[in-house]
Amino acid sequence: MATVEVHAKLTTKALIWGLHCLRLEDVVAVSYSDGSRRFTIHSYQVTKEKWISSSRRSRKDLHFLAPDAEEVLQWVSAFADQGCHINFLRHPLASSKKKSTVVDAGSSPSPSIRCRSRPTVLVILNPRSGRGRARKVFSKAEPVLKASTLSIHFAFTHGHSASFLQLAGFRLTIVETTDARHAQTLASTVDLSTCPDGIICVGGDGIVNEVLNGLLSRDNPHRASEVPIGIIPAGSDNSLVWTVLGIRDPVSAAVAIVKGGMVGMDVLGVEWTKTGAVHLGFTIAYYGFMSDVLELSGKYQKRFGPLRYFVAGALKLLRLPQYKCEIDFVPVDTKKDEASGPNVRLEVDRHGDLEAGTIEAIFSRSTSTENDHDATNEPSDYVRGLDGKTKKQLSTRASFPGCCTEEALSVHHGTTSPSPRPRTRSKSRSEKSWSGLSVDGESARVSRANSVISSNGEAENVSSAPKWDSPAPKWDSPAPKWDSAAPKWDSSPGPKWDSPVDSRFSSESDSFPPSSDSVVPKWEHRQGYFLGIMLCNHQCKTVQCLPSQVLAPGAEHDDGNLDLIIVRAVGRLQLLRFFWSMQFNRHLKLPFVEYIKVRQAILKTAGNDLQGCGIDGELLELNSPISAALLPYQCRLIGRARPRQQ
Numbered sequence: 001m002a003t004v005e006v007h008a009k010l011t012t013k014a015l016i017w018g019l020h021c022l023r024l025e026d027v028v029a030v031s032y033s034d035g036s037r038r039f040t041i042h043s044y045q046v047t048k049e050k051w052i053s054s055s056r057r058s059r060k061d062l063h064f065l066a067p068d069a070e071e072v073l074q075w076v077s078a079f080a081d082q083g084c085h086i087n088f089l090r091h092p093l094a095s096s097k098k099k100s101t102v103v104d105a106g107s108s109p110s111p112s113i114r115c116r117s118r119p120t121v122l123v124i125l126n127p128r129s130g131r132g133r134a135r136k137v138f139s140k141a142e143p144v145l146k147a148s149t150l151s152i153h154f155a156f157t158h159g160h161s162a163s164f165l166q167l168a169g170f171r172l173t174i175v176e177t178t179d180a181r182h183a184q185t186l187a188s189t190v191d192l193s194t195c196p197d198g199i200i201c202v203g204g205d206g207i208v209n210e211v212l213n214g215l216l217s218r219d220n221p222h223r224a225s226e227v228p229i230g231i232i233p234a235g236s237d238n239s240l241v242w243t244v245l246g247i248r249d250p251v252s253a254a255v256a257i258v259k260g261g262m263v264g265m266d267v268l269g270v271e272w273t274k275t276g277a278v279h280l281g282f283t284i285a286y287y288g289f290m291s292d293v294l295e296l297s298g299k300y301q302k303r304f305g306p307l308r309y310f311v312a313g314a315l316k317l318l319r320l321p322q323y324k325c326e327i328d329f330v331p332v333d334t335k336k337d338e339a340s341g342p343n344v345r346l347e348v349d350r351h352g353d354l355e356a357g358t359i360e361a362i363f364s365r366s367t368s369t370e371n372d373h374d375a376t377n378e379p380s381d382y383v384r385g386l387d388g389k390t391k392k393q394l395s396t397r398a399s400f401p402g403c404c405t406e407e408a409l410s411v412h413h414g415t416t417s418p419s420p421r422p423r424t425r426s427k428s429r430s431e432k433s434w435s436g437l438s439v440d441g442e443s444a445r446v447s448r449a450n451s452v453i454s455s456n457g458e459a460e461n462v463s464s465a466p467k468w469d470s471p472a473p474k475w476d477s478p479a480p481k482w483d484s485a486a487p488k489w490d491s492s493p494g495p496k497w498d499s500p501v502d503s504r505f506s507s508e509s510d511s512f513p514p515s516s517d518s519v520v521p522k523w524e525h526r527q528g529y530f531l532g533i534m535l536c537n538h539q540c541k542t543v544q545c546l547p548s549q550v551l552a553p554g555a556e557h558d559d560g561n562l563d564l565i566i567v568r569a570v571g572r573l574q575l576l577r578f579f580w581s582m583q584f585n586r587h588l589k590l591p592f593v594e595y596i597k598v599r600q601a602i603l604k605t606a607g608n609d610l611q612g613c614g615i616d617g618e619l620l621e622l623n624s625p626i627s628a629a630l631l632p633y634q635c636r637l638i639g640r641a642r643p644r645q646q
């Protein structure tokens, strides 16, 4: 085939040549064939389906030859600098004798370039997710992460270029869950040094929830919270990854994992005040119609798969019970939050001078004196709502192999900063203050400074790998008290709430809260019959409904607040009205719906019936009041947050 000479330019966003443009965010890896000066860019580009309005990613490989050895080096450096994974491959002819794609150090284009080790992750796959198709779903994502030995062998024996097959070079340890709670046990016990680059969940929100709860039940939850969590959506509803990362399909999810980046996620903690048990969530906690539907839907998982929620919803609607409860909450006052020193709360966290969390403990803090104001907003040692600013001070910075981090830049510029200034929203490379790279001498110099390639033939920015030994914020506060398992359903009747409301939690109480105090939280109280109460940690989009449909439009996954939705109504008609309005995002305008940003909420159910609440699709018994707030630290999702809607 004749070779055509073209001028190409690599910027922080795209590779541009002639009238063509390849977005770097679609590039999974670049293969460089040793000796031939041949490059192959492996990309998964988004293509629109012709007839339906959906799009999908398909593999496209682009080949080019660098004119000379110097340009080879410049291209390698420039791609590595943009966070592209680089494979060094033997020349196809040379390698046909040796079945190996990895070259030794001497074969790398420059001795000044070192490679990082391959990202090593644990994959936890729930074979029951969705309609039991998680394995099939993962088979679409797996080739993006790594190539199988078999296919590499095939390539050599059949004379294909190996560069077609070796992509991001992840080392995967895949574990399929055998039963409910398997993922949780695994995440709580696995040796984290065996998966230094994170845990990838293949399934729905439930499996992510189990991993979250498992990780944070470890002896050192703060350190465990730094374990990056990746998600390949394969469940019935993958609200978390769809809402926060804007990803719905497994290939895009795998591409996002390869591209790296990290999103800080607030963690919702729900404490059973009677037992002190805590269950955590990333997405939503709910009580009422939705938790009943969740309970019923369990029966139909096998038969209806993702449609089970609709079936259970319709059946529950026919026999709609009444939900009587009380909810107390602390609304967010943005002005006060700014003024009431997050630093003060940071001190509290560091010295750990709070007692264990019970409703009484919460109350005693709430009614403390002004001098005690540093503890007043704290529901318990481990369930605490902090504002976003505080959390930004607390959480560490994230990094992921293949991602050029600010750290790498600061090392380069000689301005390393030990202070863990976190970034709750991952920045794309293009957002950083890097000048666009073109393949000329100057840009190559910049690239080289930031790139390293090691002896096993892969390129990276040295400082981008997560370092467990790196200084994380120190937490002196006592570790959370954990029940080994989530609260279990038992046959004991639920609590009776016939007695009058405890005045401590009533906003009418004149003793609490003092109106002039800028720190003591102002509790508000609602009681009566409700169709549902939902506490959202992010916008909660649902994959199965219209893409525009959002449950909590004002919620952000990293704003340090929870969004409370109270559907204060009874009857099927109102319920239908709520869900119908939700299709058009008008549900919050209904007269019987309240939408409030809160720091903390306490829910008490009434009646003798055994009731349940849902947390990220996990059904839990509601046999005592529960208190919900955010943890003082965030967890990390691998990927980049979808742009915020204005």
Ligand SMILES: Nc1ncnc2c1ncn2[C@@H]1O[C@H](COP(=O)(O)OP(=O)(O)OP(=O)(O)O)[C@@H](O)[C@H]1O
Binding pocket: 126, 127, 128, 129, 130, 131, 177, 178, 179, 180, 181, 182, 202, 203, 204, 205, 206, 207, 208, 210, 234, 235, 236, 237, 238, 239, 616, 617, 618
């Ligand atoms: N091997 C297994 N057998 C039975 N149940 C399992 C198994 N592995 C996990 N589970 C349970 O299945 C629950 C649901 O899993 P998951 O969330 O992955 O799928 P889903 O319910 O289809 O998706 P979504 O939660 O998004 O609706 C998990 O909470 C977990 O407790």
